[in-house]
Amino acid sequence: MSLKPIDPETALDFYLADRQAELSQATLYSHSSRLGHFLRWCDQEDIENLNDLSGRQLHLYRLWRRNEGDLRPVSEKTQMDTLRVFIRWLESIEGVERDLSTKVQSPTLAPTENTRDVMLDAEHAESILTYLEKYEYATLAHVSIALMWHTMMRIGAVHALDVDDYHSDDRYVVVSHRPKTGTPIKNKERGERMVALSDQICELLDDWIADRRPSVCDDHGRQPLLATHYGRVSKSVLRDYVYQWTRPCTYGIPCPHNRDPAECPATDRDHASSCPSSVSPHAIRRGSITHYLHKEIPEKAVSDRANVTQRVIDKHYDRRTEREKMEQRRRYLDGF
Template identity: 70%
Template sequence: MSLEPIDPETALELYLANRETEISQATYYSHNSRLGHFVHWCDEQEIRNLNELTGRQLQHYRLWRRNDGDLSPVTEKTQMDTLRVFIRWLESIDGVPEDLSTKVLSPEITPSQNARDVMLDHEQATAILTHLEKYEYASLEHLTVALLWHTMMRIGCAHALDVEDYHSNEQYLEIHHRPETETPIKNQQDGERLVALSPSVCELINDWLNNKRPFVTDKYGREPLLTTEQGRASISALRSYVYCWSRPCWYGQPCPHDRDPKQCDAIRRDNASKCPSSISPHAIRRGSITHSLGKDMPEKVVSDRANVSQAVIDQHYDQRTERERMEQRREFLE
């Protein structure tokens, strides 16, 4: 096979341009970030032409990435699996030796290692929402946390919502994939769906719209449901609300880490993620899914509502113990 010289930077640019229409924006950014480490390593190693890349060099990169990034086995696997996809694509354009992708090694991990168990449980969710309802009622932060908990939606879906997607009388939300106006959702068109709302959540949204929501549009003329005075609330801002309000000291609970709030670095809003008890939006999703399953909501209903397959629910989201599952099955038998 005759190879055509290609440098790492150009290879990454071509790869991303090729994949841009096939993958979500979030996946695009993830691949760009992960493979950016590989390009940086190539620069350090003075590798200017990927035609000369070898399996041994790929193993050196794996060890460098593991040690330099202090990666967990799960993160290392994700990094190397993305690199394998990249190398396989380079094979297709005669950029690297044939079958080099088979030499990209990644750790073998068990299903239990691959499933994260950090989640917001029902008791914590109730405490947070009760506090917000009392002291921050119908604020943007209150609405954000309430929507994530009650609908199980991903943070990207909440970010993508417009005022017109909310149907007060029929009590539901529409979720749409709109990449052309910078609000893609993870599963693209397959993630589009209608999400039913409870009367209490509708009352909260109505009060937000009638009393608190700024009358602004985004740069595309759309009216975001979750918005600040400056326009649509960014995903990072929505994520920061979750980090902030999941700190026990912020919703009236004693610090479980015996820290003095006056000396704790995590007490500042911009340092909220440093609190050991703070969680990400995905932990709310995981907790909400687990709680719904624990309340006997059928898996198919949870799967459709949360836009996630039942197999993925079993592996990544359902945190019920085997004993809890057995006792639920027993109720049906009786």
């Protein structure tokens, strides 16, 4: 095979452009971020033409990234698997030697290592929402976190909602994939759905829209449901709200880490994610899914509401113990 010279930066630009049609913006960003480390390494090693890349160099990159990033096995596997996909794509455009992708090694994980257990449990979620309802009622933070917990939505879906997507009288919201106007959602059209809301959430949304929501449009002339005075709230701000309000000290729980709040750096809003007890938006989603499963909502109903397959729920979201599952099955079967 006759290779055609290509530098790392150009290769990554071509790769991302080629995959844009098939990957969500969030996934593209993740690939760009992971492969950005590979570009840094290439620059450090003076690799200017990927035609010269070898299996030994890929192994050296893996060791460099593991040590430089202090990566856990799960993170290392994710990064190396993305690199393998990138190298395989390079093979298709004659940028690297044939079958080089087979030389990209990544850790083999035990089944328990391939899932994340971090979640916001129902008790803490209720404590947070009770505090917000009393002291921060119908603020943007309150509305955002309540919506995430109640609907099990991904942060991208919550971010994408417009005022017109909310139907107060019939108590539901419509989740839509609108990439041309800045709000793509995971799973694209397959992620579009109607999500039922409780009376309590509708009352909160009604009060937010009537009294607290800034009367603004986004850059595309749409009226975002979750808005600041500058337009649609950013996903980074939504993440910050979650990190801030899942710190136990913010909702009246004594610090479980025996820290002095006056000296703890995590009490600074900009460093809230450094609190060992704070969690990400995905942990809210995982906790909410588990909560509804505990309440014996059928898995199919949870799956459709959360826009996730039952297989993925079983592998990545369901945190019930095997005994809890058995007892729930027992209650179903006792009458037969």
